[in-house]
Amino acid sequence: MADLLSVAKRAGVSRATAARAFSSPDLVRPATREKIFNAAQELAFRPNKVAQQLRSQATQMIGVMVPSLDNPVFAEQLQAMEVAARDSGYSLIVTTSEYSPSREGNIVEEMLRQRVDGLVLTVADASNSDVLDKLRMENIPCLLVYNPPGTSGFTSIGVDNLAAGADATRHLIALGHERIGMIAGPLLQSDRAQQRYEGYCQAMKSAGFLPHQLVEMARHTQADLASLKPALQGFQSFSAVICTNDLLAISLIGELQRAGFAVPGDLSVMGFDGIALGQYLYPSLCTIEQPRADIGRTAVHTLLAMIRGESCTTAPLPHALRKGESTGIPASRKSNTGTTQRSTL
């Protein structure tokens, strides 16, 4: 591939002049400039970013690490990040951690070697993370997304998960529900799931109800009805549940319907995240919407500000209750006639 030197030769100038023609066109006489551009054209010259990066000690690249792209929450955030970054002349190196600490470590190390100008990470647990401990020693611009801010010492972009969890709960309470449960992924939950649960507990107590133990599913994004059965039977059975993410909620609704339950007739189901698809289902998913695109954009803009050396303030982004057909008045409040047929479990 043609380099600046060959362009310069062909144009009959020195390499320095050729370089100037691109970086500061006004510093070179128009006629000369023309010759250089022509030569560049003829040789199909393409500036070598790697050389520029080495020389300028800046890569214009952002390292991004998300848990998984199989979850639309992260994919939708990433989509917005890519557009925002490109608009500012930056590229994204994208990696997935699967929440694995060792992968997290390798990924970040790799990105540091690549000399990315900054990092945008979503870690499993920000308050207890090897990779963040390591990053604290470096002084590279670094930002968390979705992880609750505070304990980690890193600025974080996301919603107030505790308030959001409480809002979800209050929505159900306002509908008349009292026996409300919460469903999450496997044992080592993400830090944000914990906060959402905390918000649920607070809202329940404030309303004078007893918060229930978290019901844990075997998988992060797929509900299995068996684990939930006990909580759906008997006198004290739930009339509504909140899932810690939308995929869990959607799959739960599917399982329930397949088993003969009506949603929200027999059980109201709320999600959390607000992935786009939820609106198009029937029943549409009632959920707490995180502004995924806005989070992605804000993350990029905030990081770029940090890279420029500006001090940046960050407040939690607003979440919103997205009403949907998957929640309704509890059966006990309705006239007890005409309820849908429920299969025996």
Add this chain to the structure above:
Amino acid sequence: MADLLSVAKRAGVSRATAARAFSSPDLVRPATREKIFNAAQELAFRPNKVAQQLRSQATQMIGVMVPSLDNPVFAEQLQAMEVAARDSGYSLIVTTSEYSPSREGNIVEEMLRQRVDGLVLTVADASNSDVLDKLRMENIPCLLVYNPPGTSGFTSIGVDNLAAGADATRHLIALGHERIGMIAGPLLQSDRAQQRYEGYCQAMKSAGFLPHQLVEMARHTQADLASLKPALQGFQSFSAVICTNDLLAISLIGELQRAGFAVPGDLSVMGFDGIALGQYLYPSLCTIEQPRADIGRTAVHTLLAMIRGESCTTAPLPHALRKGESTGIPASRKSNTGTTQRSTL
């Protein structure tokens, strides 16, 4: 950040020796090596990939361009690509084109300047693409994903969309459907949607039925019932439809149910792609499953082979019919009693 020279000084050796300790450890005496590693540790030395890339004329980076990460098909493919690339020591630069030719052009130019070792692209229409025309002149390893192979001259990873479209159609025919429609995104469809339609037409004709005109939706991934209403009414109304992607199908099912139609009772709906979520819905989505993860992995491995200079053969990857509850026997075949109440349109 500490560089090799400072490590060398601290270890009391020349820079060349320090470099060798990392690149060819066996060429340096163990004791010396030890000193160098210790010095590196103390200085928190981190090899500079940018310098390595400039020196070696290879970046170990793959440029990836997909239309949008908001569609799980691409996100799921990308997830697999990232893992495969990392396993081989490569990083991914990820970009989104929104199917915009100008964006496609800018993105590819940018990646070429970054000197990525290869490209994995999904373009709007491979048989008529400026960016591919340009790429034909370069000689950088380049691979298409999802785009039909053949006309473009580039090797492409994906399923046989024509056969897949025919398989979907035959599945419905086997169920007893005769009035089968096909639904796609907006006018400038993707090349693969066209092939799927072609497969549909062939299968319909083979069975002695008349293929219908493609029904076009305003958006790529969201159905609007209004455009479809005419085809659902009257004597010749569809008993089944195939959507060119899963998001379209899922949103259509939601719209239908909300309008009082039963799926598959009143209308069988098939999707196309096989995104993970489809299985967890009720009714579960009947669809043609593309092996998204396998496609991603194969793309990476094939590209790496091309980068190594190996000649690689590529056959279409197998698609599969994923049966689901969203299709069933047409109403006309069933005893015409007890059908669900249909709202007037």
Add this chain to the structure above:
DNA sequence: TTGTACGCGTTATCAA
């Protein structure tokens, strides 16, 4: 086994 020296493609400083 280790050191010297050059080049990868740019940019920026300093002279001319």
Add this chain to the structure above:
DNA sequence: TTGATAACGCGTACAA
């Protein structure tokens, strides 16, 4: 307005 030169950090051919 232009040119010579050094530097960014690394790898390696060649010499010692």
